[in-house]
Structures are given as C-alpha cells and as structure tokens.
Amino acid sequence: MQPLPGFRDFLPQDCAARNYIFDRWREVARRYGFVEWDGPVLEPTDLYTKKSGAEIVTQLFNFTDKGEREVAMRPELTPTLARVVAAHEREFKKPLKWFSIPQCFRYEKQQRGRLREHFQFNADIIGEDSLDADVELIALCVDLLRAFGFAANDFVVRVSDREFWIDFLRTQNVPEENWQEILQIIDRSEREPREKTAVKLGPLAEPAFKILDGKGGSEKLDRVLAALRVRGLADFVEIDLGIVRGLAYYSGVVFEAFDRGGKLRALAGGGRYDNLIAQLSDGAVSLPALGFAMGDVVLGELIGETQAAREKLGTAIATEQNLDIYIVIAKEERRADALAKIQALRDRGYRVDYSLTAAKVGKQFQTAEQLGARVAILFGDEWPQVRVKTLASREEQLIGNEEMLAYLASLPSLSSRAERSDVEGPRGSTDR
RNA sequence: GUGGCCGUAGCUCAAUGGUAGAGCUCCAGAUUGUGAUUCUGGCUGUUGCGGGUUCGAGUCCCGUCGGCCACCCCA
Numbered sequence: 001m002q003p004l005p006g007f008r009d010f011l012p013q014d015c016a017a018r019n020y021i022f023d024r025w026r027e028v029a030r031r032y033g034f035v036e037w038d039g040p041v042l043e044p045t046d047l048y049t050k051k052s053g054a055e056i057v058t059q060l061f062n063f064t065d066k067g068e069r070e071v072a073m074r075p076e077l078t079p080t081l082a083r084v085v086a087a088h089e090r091e092f093k094k095p096l097k098w099f100s101i102p103q104c105f106r107y108e109k110q111q112r113g114r115l116r117e118h119f120q121f122n123a124d125i126i127g128e129d130s131l132d133a134d135v136e137l138i139a140l141c142v143d144l145l146r147a148f149g150f151a152a153n154d155f156v157v158r159v160s161d162r163e164f165w166i167d168f169l170r171t172q173n174v175p176e177e178n179w180q181e182i183l184q185i186i187d188r189s190e191r192e193p194r195e196k197t198a199v200k201l202g203p204l205a206e207p208a209f210k211i212l213d214g215k216g217g218s219e220k221l222d223r224v225l226a227a228l229r230v231r232g233l234a235d236f237v238e239i240d241l242g243i244v245r246g247l248a249y250y251s252g253v254v255f256e257a258f259d260r261g262g263k264l265r266a267l268a269g270g271g272r273y274d275n276l277i278a279q280l281s282d283g284a285v286s287l288p289a290l291g292f293a294m295g296d297v298v299l300g301e302l303i304g305e306t307q308a309a310r311e312k313l314g315t316a317i318a319t320e321q322n323l324d325i326y327i328v329i330a331k332e333e334r335r336a337d338a339l340a341k342i343q344a345l346r347d348r349g350y351r352v353d354y355s356l357t358a359a360k361v362g363k364q365f366q367t368a369e370q371l372g373a374r375v376a377i378l379f380g381d382e383w384p385q386v387r388v389k390t391l392a393s394r395e396e397q398l399i400g401n402e403e404m405l406a407y408l409a410s411l412p413s414l415s416s417r418a419e420r421s422d423v424e425g426p427r428g429s430t431d432r
Numbered sequence: 433g434u435g436g437c438c439g440u441a442g443c444u445c446a447a448u449g450g451u452a453g454a455g456c457u458c459c460a461g462a463u464u465g466u467g468a469u470u471c472u473g474g475c476u477g478u479u480g481c482g483g484g485u486u487c488g489a490g491u492c493c494c495g496u497c498g499g500c501c502a503c504c505c506c507a
Contacts, residue, residue, distance in 0.1 A: 002498075005497095005498070005499085058433085058505095059505075059506080059507095074507095075507055076507040077507085078507085104507060106506090106507070108433095108505075108506085109433080110499090111500080111501075111502090112500075112501080114506085114507095118507085120507065122507095245506090246505080246506055246507095247506080247507085265506095266506095269506095269507085293507060295507075328465090328466080330465050330466090331465085360464090360465085360466095361465045361466055362465080362466060362467075363467095364465095364466085364467095365465095365466045365467045366466090366467055366468095367467090368466095368467075369467045369468090370467090376466085376467090378465080378466080380465065381465080387465095387466090389466080389467095391467075394466090394467080396466085
C-alpha cells in the first residue's frame, strides 16, 4: 500500500523538518505582531467557484458528502479568510494581522514542487490601505526566508504593481473585458520568446516591452523600495513589473519570491486584494486587504540545495530528536532503582530513554549513541553509586545516586534544556 | 488533461532473450559490564500489475497503475 499520489508520509525525520519549518514561520510572524488563526479544511465548493469561476472545479479536490452537499478540500485559505473576516470584523481592532499554516489541496497531476497537498504559510493584513502595510508584508516575507538561513544571493523578492498596469491599459484604451487576458500574457512573457508575446500583444507590444525593460517607472514602487532600504532589506528585493500574478483579484502591489538560481517554482507570492472581501461577502463588508503565501514544498527543496540552510535544518532536527540521557541497566536487579530515577529525571524535564527489556551493556551503549544521548548513566554493581558517562568525551564519573540530579544540573550541555522545557516554548527554537 | 522517459530487496543499483545479484541498511553473534572499525551469520522479491510473442521474458509487444520531465494551470 502506498499513499495516494501527491500525498506524503512524514517519517520522523520528515516530521522534524516540517516542525522546524512551522517553528520558523510562527516565530517570525509573531515577531511582526501577527496572530495565528485557522478555518475548516473542508468548505462548500461554492466558496471557490464564487471567486474563481466554475473552471476552478477541475483543479479542486472535491466531492459530494453524505448530506448531498458539494464540498471541496481547501485549495487556498484566502476565501475562508474573507468569509471569516466579513462575519467577525467588528470584533477586532483594525488592522488585523493574521497568519495561518493550513494544509491545502489540489487535484492536479503532481510534479516537482507541486503535490496534491502542501502546507502553506499565509499572512494577511486586513483594514489598512496605506502603502506601509505593503512594505510591512514584503519585509515579513524577506525575514521569513532569512530565518531559514538564506542570504541575498539565495533568493529575491520581485515586486510589481497591478495598478500600474491597469493605468497603462486605461491610457491605451484597452476595453476592460480584455484586461485579465493581457495581464496573463505579460505574466507569462518571461517564460516564452519575445516574438511570441509580441504577436499576442499586438499594438501593445512596443509600449509594454518598454516598461518591462525599464525596470521601474512607478513612483509607488520606488517608495516601496525606499522603505525597504530604510529597513536594510533592499538587497533582497527588486522592482520587476513583469510580475503580475495569475489571480484576477489582485488590485495593487504584488510580489513573488524566487530562488536566485531560478531552478525552482516561486517560493512565495501575494499582494493587495482590496476588493475581494466585498466581492465574497456580496458587499456586506468592504475592507482593504493584502496577503501572501509560502508553501512548504518548494521551500524544503531550496533548503536542501542551500548549504547554510541545510546545516541549520540538520542542527534543528538533531536538537528536536536527540535524547539527553540514556539509562544503561547493567544488572537487572537494579531495574527498579533505575526506573525510579528515570521517573525523577523525566519529571525534571530531561529526555530519558532506556531498554525496555534486558540487553547486553554494549548494545545499550550503542543504542545510547544512536539516539544522540549526551549522557549515559549505568546502574549496576556500584549501587548505591552510578556511573555517569559523558558520551562525547567518554569520561566516566562514579556518583552517589542521591547526588545524581545535582551533578547532572551542573553539566552545561544538559542544564539548559531541562530549564527550558520547564519554562515554555517550542523545542528547537534555539536562536532567540 | 496532453506528450516524452522510467519502474528489479527497506535504500542505491547490476543481470546478450537462458538458474534474479551486489553494496548499504536492518537483525543476531565474535569467552559473561562500555559506543568505533573489523569479522561471521541471517531476513527481505509474484522483477509495479495484467495480458501477449517465444522452447524460454526482468529483458520484446500491448494495456494499466505509479514516478520523473515538459506543456496546461497556477495556491
């Protein structure tokens, strides 16, 4: 039996990597004052067709439930957000700064970087139309990526402006019903030969290419870039009007993050969607909004291909999984004494393991090593003393069992973790 | 959804149309209480699945499922 196509099993190593990614996301989002929320995994199919049209259903993981309801696994979180905000916006002071880590689904043929299921960090700011909100969101995107150990030569956030293109189309007297099509051609222009794009754009080709090659020409985007420079983040950002994004609802600044190598799909993407909440709530609530999303799959691929990020992940996984103490029971007569001490150590917050059944001493030390224990404590003929062995240095110390806790607390490699687990906080958040 | 390439042990891969193998991993042991290396032994296969051609198919053909890549689409 295999998992369904496009779905993943998370073995302990994978789960640790996933936890690491989630931890970084939560940590940075909270640094920016965002609070976490979530919604249902399953929604009425209408919620998505209302926003994107009936064709979207071919991409949805949808079915009819036992109550004859047409339902779909969420492909994205924004429609749910719009619904929740429309229903509850009066309960919160503006602007809302919300983030979430939903698992999202899509019924598509899987490929590298695109599965049928993924986890997608979302951050949205609701109820703020100032350009400072756009800057804040882009800064968050940059810092999220920096938190994984990526530098300015690993990724870039390319920033553009839908409104700039809308103005362009107005001045060129392009009828409104053609806007979406033209924008999609521009969005695609980077990935196909110029001549092909030129044919599609017709008379618009010449002025459009002039803009694309000019890299700028927007006073608004210049202000965005200046504001990011003040924060010291200019190296991570580029103005690029070739970024349009496929979704129709974006209305202002839009941006996408890419690996510098250009080998992978977009790491993140988003922008301003001032009209979407009104549209999805049938005009009941109208609030300016902006947000972006970052998926775990492409991010994981880039971590794997970037040495600094890969090492950071490896350290985090070891920190999450490694034991503090392995108890070696050399004489079965001491098992009861050992278990009493194991309980006391675990109460103190240490991570402690031991062999559930009688095993040779050599085997027990080998297991201690493999589980990444810092210290092994041997219970045997020495009782009421025990042998405390620091595995890395292979140094051994004979300690009275009554003094064991105090001795362990004096070991620098162990005390920090025990203290931390007493207090609070996610495992492995070492860099705070 | 369309097209191309691929599918052999848990993993990485061998095997001219002629008896399915290696390395790694895993498990057990190498004179009774200390991790590495080494040595010995052991487990794992309907060669993705189903048909066909052939005296004989892992190998050739068809179908199907799965994977990778491109297109489509884009969270």
